Amino acid sequence: MVGLEFPHQGDILKVxxxxxxxxxxxxxxxxxxGEIIGCPIYADSTKSPLHIAVTTNGQTRGYAQCEKxxxxxxxxxxxxxxxxxxVSERMNISDAIQGIFDYI
Numbered sequence: 001m002v003g004l005e006f007p008h009q010g011d012i013l014k015v016x017x018x019x020x021x022x023x024x025x026x027x028x029x030x031x032x033x034g035e036i037i038g039c040p041i042y043a044d045s046t047k048s049p050l051h052i053a054v055t056t057n058g059q060t061r062g063y064a065q066c067e068k069x070x071x072x073x074x075x076x077x078x079x080x081x082x083x084x085x086x087v088s089e090r091m092n093i094s095d096a097i098q099g100i101f102d103y104i
Contacts, residue, residue: 006031007074007081010090012041012060016078023054023064023085025097034075039064039093050100052093058083066096 007013008031011024018040026037045051045063052064060083085093 006034007036007079008084010085010087011081012056012058012083012085013038013079014082015072015074021060021062021082022070022072023093025066025069025093035071035073037069038072039066039069039097041065050096052089052096054085054089054093056083056085064093066093067100069097 006028007024008028009024009026013022013024013036015022015038020043021041022036022038023041024031024036024038030037041054041060041062041064043062045065050066052066053062054064055061
C-alpha cells in the first residue's frame with residue numbers, strides 16, 4: 001500500500017489471490033490503517049436478505065454477500081480499485097450488515 005491512497009467505503013476492489021470483487025464496507029478512518037473489512041460480490045447468488053444486488057455504471061454486477069465479512073490487510077496484498085457503489089447502495093448494504101449484529 002506504500003504510495004497508494006487507501007480505499008474508501010463503497011469502493012470495489014480486485015484483490016490479489018481473491019477471484020471475486022471485494023466491496024469495502026468499513027469506514028475510511030479504519031481503512032487508513034491499511035486494513036479493510038470487505039465482503040465478496042458474487043455474480044450469482046441464492047435469494048437472501050443478506051445477499052444485496054449491486055449494479056454499477058462500470059462492470060460490476062452481482063450480489064454482495066453481507067454475511068461473509070472478512071478483514072483484509074492490503075499492506076501485504078496487491079489491489080486495484082475497479083468500481084464503486086452509489087450512496088443508496090452503500091446504505092442498503094450497511095443496513096443489512098448492521099442487522100447481523102442487532103441485539104433483538
